[in-house]
Amino acid sequence: VRPLGAPGSVVSIQTMKPCGLRCLVERRTWRLVWIPLGTQFVTIFMSAVEGNSFLFLSSGMNFDHFEPWATFVARWYLWILSGAAICSFKVDYLPDGLKWLGWWNLFLIYGALFSGYKQDHEVKENNLGVLEILHLVFGAFFLITCWVETCTIWYPNTIFTWAFGGVVIAYLLLYGLTAFVVPLQTNIPFIMNHPEMVAQHAIVIVAFVTQCVMAPVIYTPEWAPRTWCFSCICPHIGNASDIDDSSNEAMMSSGDLGP
Numbered sequence: 001v002r003p004l005g006a007p008g009s010v011v012s013i014q015t016m017k018p019c020g021l022r023c024l025v026e027r028r029t030w031r032l033v034w035i036p037l038g039t040q041f042v043t044i045f046m047s048a049v050e051g052n053s054f055l056f057l058s059s060g061m062n063f064d065h066f067e068p069w070a071t072f073v074a075r076w077y078l079w080i081l082s083g084a085a086i087c088s089f090k091v092d093y094l095p096d097g098l099k100w101l102g103w104w105n106l107f108l109i110y111g112a113l114f115s116g117y118k119q120d121h122e123v124k125e126n127n128l129g130v131l132e133i134l135h136l137v138f139g140a141f142f143l144i145t146c147w148v149e150t151c152t153i154w155y156p157n158t159i160f161t162w163a164f165g166g167v168v169i170a171y172l173l174l175y176g177l178t179a180f181v182v183p184l185q186t187n188i189p190f191i192m193n194h195p196e197m198v199a200q201h202a203i204v205i206v207a208f209v210t211q212c213v214m215a216p217v218i219y220t221p222e223w224a225p226r227t228w229c230f231s232c233i234c235p236h237i238g239n240a241s242d243i244d245d246s247s248n249e250a251m252m253s254s255g256d257l258g259p
Helices: 020-025 027-049 057-061 069-093 100-115 130-154 158-180 197-219 245-254
Strands: none
Touching: 020 027, 027 057, 027 069, 027 197, 057 069, 057 100, 057 130, 057 197, 069 100, 069 197, 100 130, 130 158, 130 197, 158 197
């Protein structure tokens, strides 16, 4: 199967029918964009107002110091809701062979959330315990998943895959460098010695916006995922040809592109 963007591939963003402002209120947009990215920005703002030193994604999940329990509950409610929204969309929408991706996303998001808990202790940079190491592992796997999943299932364009992958790998390498080897001091508030932080937020935004925009392509004959990437895990990966034509046409005509 040829990926999007490869010679002979017939799928592109231009082949998708415009949906106008209706796209802003469709279920896929709520579950992949408004709820998750809204949570990202709202909780980051909460941490900034409370005086957090950095504004990583994990800084939005958990404040670096003890915070009032009411604020903590609100913060965790938003992140638990976001993980559930992403999971429910992918489990309901993706073909049978790929529904596990919803649960994998949920596992990584909740793993990062729970392992980053700081209400009963404070963590100093480079002073890592078991939970802190687990948190870094969950975070790294989540960002890699954003890249691999987006470029394999949702938009397997070769140029996009290389560009997006370059950003993800560069971020992981720079984080390791600035956190454990040579801090790159910028003196910019909330960024300080971690200039790679901006890339972390960009990775998440690009991944979920791309997944939302390209979701309708999955239920068209032009869908061409990189099946080689998941063939050993999903030997029975679904395709548009496996879906009953009548149900497919009904879904597309109704404009309900997400459950």
